[in-house]
Amino acid sequence: MKLKSKLLKKIPSIVEHSGPKTRQLLRTPGKFGLGQVPRSITPDYTTTMVCGFCSTGCSLNIHMKDGQPVNLTPDSNYPVNLGMACPKGWEALEPLKAKDRATTPLLRNKQTGELEEVSWQTAMHTFTDKFKAVQEEHGKESVAFISTGQIVTEEMAFLGSLTKFGMGIKHGDGNTRQCMATAVVSYKQSFGFDAPPYSYQDFEQSDVIILIGSNLCIAHPIMWQRIEQNKLNPKIIVIDPRTTETAIAGTQHYPIMPKSDLTFFYGIAHILIKNGWIDNDFIKSNTNEYDDFATHVEKFTPELVEKESGISIEQLENLARTIHEGKNVSFWWTMGVNQGHEAVRTAQSIINLALMTGNIGRPGTGANSITGQCNAMGSRLFSNTTNLLGGHAFDDPAARTKVANVLEIDETCIPEETGLAYDQIIDGIHNGTIKGLWVIATNGSHSWIHQDRYNKAMKKLDFLVVQDMYSSIENAELADLVLPAAGWAEKDGVFINSERRIGLVKKLATAPGQALSDFNIFKLVAQYWGCGEMFKKWSSPEAAFKILSELSSGQPCDFSGIQDYDLLESNRGIQWPCTKDDIAGLTTNNERRLFADGKFYHQDSKAKFIFSDPVPVAEPTSNSFPLILLTGRGTSAQWHTQSRTGKSEILKKLYPESVYIEINPSDAAKLNIEPNQMVKISSSRASVQATAYLSNSVQEGQTFMPMHYAKVNRLTQASFDPYSRQPSYKFCAVNISTTL
Numbered sequence: 001m002k003l004k005s006k007l008l009k010k011i012p013s014i015v016e017h018s019g020p021k022t023r024q025l026l027r028t029p030g031k032f033g034l035g036q037v038p039r040s041i042t043p044d045y046t047t048t049m050v051c052g053f054c055s056t057g058c059s060l061n062i063h064m065k066d067g068q069p070v071n072l073t074p075d076s077n078y079p080v081n082l083g084m085a086c087p088k089g090w091e092a093l094e095p096l097k098a099k100d101r102a103t104t105p106l107l108r109n110k111q112t113g114e115l116e117e118v119s120w121q122t123a124m125h126t127f128t129d130k131f132k133a134v135q136e137e138h139g140k141e142s143v144a145f146i147s148t149g150q151i152v153t154e155e156m157a158f159l160g161s162l163t164k165f166g167m168g169i170k171h172g173d174g175n176t177r178q179c180m181a182t183a184v185v186s187y188k189q190s191f192g193f194d195a196p197p198y199s200y201q202d203f204e205q206s207d208v209i210i211l212i213g214s215n216l217c218i219a220h221p222i223m224w225q226r227i228e229q230n231k232l233n234p235k236i237i238v239i240d241p242r243t244t245e246t247a248i249a250g251t252q253h254y255p256i257m258p259k260s261d262l263t264f265f266y267g268i269a270h271i272l273i274k275n276g277w278i279d280n281d282f283i284k285s286n287t288n289e290y291d292d293f294a295t296h297v298e299k300f301t302p303e304l305v306e307k308e309s310g311i312s313i314e315q316l317e318n319l320a321r322t323i324h325e326g327k328n329v330s331f332w333w334t335m336g337v338n339q340g341h342e343a344v345r346t347a348q349s350i351i352n353l354a355l356m357t358g359n360i361g362r363p364g365t366g367a368n369s370i371t372g373q374c375n376a377m378g379s380r381l382f383s384n385t386t387n388l389l390g391g392h393a394f395d396d397p398a399a400r401t402k403v404a405n406v407l408e409i410d411e412t413c414i415p416e417e418t419g420l421a422y423d424q425i426i427d428g429i430h431n432g433t434i435k436g437l438w439v440i441a442t443n444g445s446h447s448w449i450h451q452d453r454y455n456k457a458m459k460k461l462d463f464l465v466v467q468d469m470y471s472s473i474e475n476a477e478l479a480d481l482v483l484p485a486a487g488w489a490e491k492d493g494v495f496i497n498s499e500r501r502i503g504l505v506k507k508l509a510t511a512p513g514q515a516l517s518d519f520n521i522f523k524l525v526a527q528y529w530g531c532g533e534m535f536k537k538w539s540s541p542e543a544a545f546k547i548l549s550e551l552s553s554g555q556p557c558d559f560s561g562i563q564d565y566d567l568l569e570s571n572r573g574i575q576w577p578c579t580k581d582d583i584a585g586l587t588t589n590n591e592r593r594l595f596a597d598g599k600f601y602h603q604d605s606k607a608k609f610i611f612s613d614p615v616p617v618a619e620p621t622s623n624s625f626p627l628i629l630l631t632g633r634g635t636s637a638q639w640h641t642q643s644r645t646g647k648s649e650i651l652k653k654l655y656p657e658s659v660y661i662e663i664n665p666s667d668a669a670k671l672n673i674e675p676n677q678m679v680k681i682s683s684s685r686a687s688v689q690a691t692a693y694l695s696n697s698v699q700e701g702q703t704f705m706p707m708h709y710a711k712v713n714r715l716t717q718a719s720f721d722p723y724s725r726q727p728s729y730k731f732c733a734v735n736i737s738t739t740l
């Protein structure tokens, strides 16, 4: 009863921010957000939607009272999580209520240097005036955007279309560059399309599960639970320099030297070939370039690989034999592979192992990249950054015609090439070619590599817009204009999870104050910019979904069979591909993997062995910086830059409040470091302080810091994979001192 009256008190201040109403309200200066359109009180009920944190894509039952979400429980009737959720999922409603939610647009007062509340009209006029002025003075390409894998697919496609087709912005990238670019490029080159082939059932159907640079127990806890449900008593092999939670829970751990993976996997291929433990039929019928690959790995002898990787010849042979003896072997990789200086070739060395042993397309197999953010897969296909909408290529004239026809826009608006990558945009700011930046749902001031250089770039801009749920994030502190955004559960749309499942997100809560959904912000921008007419088809998220469904037609990610949200709801999410012909079979087969017919997406339907020689890391250790710094996820309760998970009192109890570094006890002894002592960590870029945790989870000569604390990326070194331009977050050289 108490709760009900509390909620009722809130209702008068709640405004329904949807299209026409928003526009009407915008024409009423000063009144916006003050309760003109009270939300109707609906009965109590429970509905389901997909979680907004990681790419696992669990479904949650959201319990509604008086039209607002008041609690949640995991959904037991969803093929992904089968009634389970991790701590972040359980606490998913908490971040919505935080006090530091951005509730009105904020504009920096040049005199005082402070951000001040302004109306949406002022915000939109300033946005367009400033960016247009920059474009007039420095050329259209001098404004860029950086987006995300954490908004719904309809929003990211709208943003990518609005910027690139409507605003003449050529350069835009996403935080998925930090995360998935390597997997995208590897799959495209090896398979002909960016297509993670698995379904989560494969976790339960493998008898050998190989996890590479993947700390599943904390980064994807529900995927780990799926492994726990495997009744085949599988061998679980963890290849990670650190003795992670996952390494402890697995059955074999290979504590490989950081960044020796490429050599290591070529060495495993060498042993497999030497013993004849390969699938000649599969190789012959379904792949190209195998002979050259076999010649290439000849020089990766067990002796050489032992020296480089620190894994003994006996263990190498043991791993090769385990792969050979496995009936259904699955290979899974995450950031320990993707975030490296030779990441694409490393991912492909894993793909090569699956291909040469015929471990693909069958239950329990696959070369499987696990995605990170809730909608990383949506971003890969529909953000219109590296790919033209729907996994098309910007430089393909037929694809441009198709997109122009579906969108009903002039084909000449579509750029003929992809724009700059994230790091090149930051370089562009430093060299003065990029002067305006729009940052949406990402916090690069904390998360980008070599942070001081990123933040220097932000200060060089003529105009910086940050669009976020919170005005308190580090990147917003540097913004000229902050646009308040609604978050997960405050808007409709779809996410695409790691196993390619399209799942629904629903507007169940009302965003605070004047915050608008990203979709509605993009609509406003289109209107103020003067290209609203061009996007009239994008009337609502569901209308946008229909456009995307049409765009996907004929692509490997074809989901043209799904025209509305109801079908997604009734089928409990649907994996792509899903054409009209696939719909009938969904009720009996709603967990599907790719390549069951051995056909890949290259023109001749064959997969390709791709390989090259390993190269040294950009910043090896030295006398001045003798230790390796590894970074990554700290706990299952922390999400990235903590803007959301930092708001839950329960989650906050599950991890250390301030930044720490894990150091091997023998290194600590050499440096006279006591447990929990404050130490200074320096790289050639910066020095930061952290609490020393002495732990055998890191090997001698190696250290680890979790990325959730802002200081960490002051240390990291900006090197990139040459093909994917993904940052190499997981290797730089540091020293540690007890003198602070």
Ligand SMILES: Nc1nc2c(c(=O)[nH]1)N[C@H]1C(S)=C(S)[C@@H](COP(=O)(O)OP(=O)(O)OC[C@H]3O[C@@H](n4cnc5c(=O)[nH]c(N)nc54)[C@H](O)[C@@H]3O)O[C@H]1N2
Binding pocket: 054, 055, 179, 212, 213, 214, 215, 216, 218, 219, 220, 239, 240, 241, 242, 244, 256, 257, 258, 259, 260, 261, 334, 335, 336, 337, 371, 372, 373, 630, 631, 632, 633, 634, 635, 636, 637, 638, 639, 640, 730
């Ligand atoms: N709780 C929580 N879950 C998350 C996230 C989060 O922030 N918090 N983020 C989500 C996102 S966006 C992502 S991308 C995923 C990331 O998920 P993961 O990739 O599993 O997480 P990381 O901790 O970044 O890195 C995994 C492991 O790579 C290892 N590693 C480092 N260098 C090497 C190397 O050279 N070789 C090998 N083989 N391993 C190496 C690290 O020791 C680390 O244990 O997690 C998702 N899930």
Ligand SMILES: Nc1nc2c(c(=O)[nH]1)N[C@H]1C(S)=C(S)[C@@H](COP(=O)(O)OP(=O)(O)OC[C@H]3O[C@@H](n4cnc5c(=O)[nH]c(N)nc54)[C@H](O)[C@@H]3O)O[C@H]1N2
Binding pocket: 148, 150, 151, 175, 176, 178, 179, 335, 339, 372, 373, 440, 441, 442, 443, 444, 446, 447, 448, 467, 468, 469, 470, 473, 485, 486, 487, 488, 518, 631, 632, 633, 639, 640, 641, 642, 643, 644, 707, 712, 713, 716, 729
């Ligand atoms: N050292 C180191 N650094 C790393 C990594 C590492 O392993 N080591 N991992 C990298 C990886 S894999 C990733 S994915 C990145 C993540 O880095 P970021 O993307 O910077 O991290 P988040 O904290 O998730 O930022 C998302 C932002 O979006 C906001 N937000 C959430 N939902 C919405 C919404 O619906 N609309 C709007 N407009 N805003 C919203 C949140 O408040 C938050 O500020 O970090 C990378 N950085």
Ligand code: SF4
Binding pocket: 051, 052, 053, 054, 055, 056, 057, 058, 081, 084, 085, 086, 087, 088, 089, 090, 220, 221, 222, 223
């Ligand atoms: S595992 Fe991922 S999707 Fe599932 S509840 Fe946790 S954060 Fe949400």
Ligand SMILES: [Mo]
Binding pocket: 178, 179, 180, 372, 373
């Ligand atoms: Mo990520």
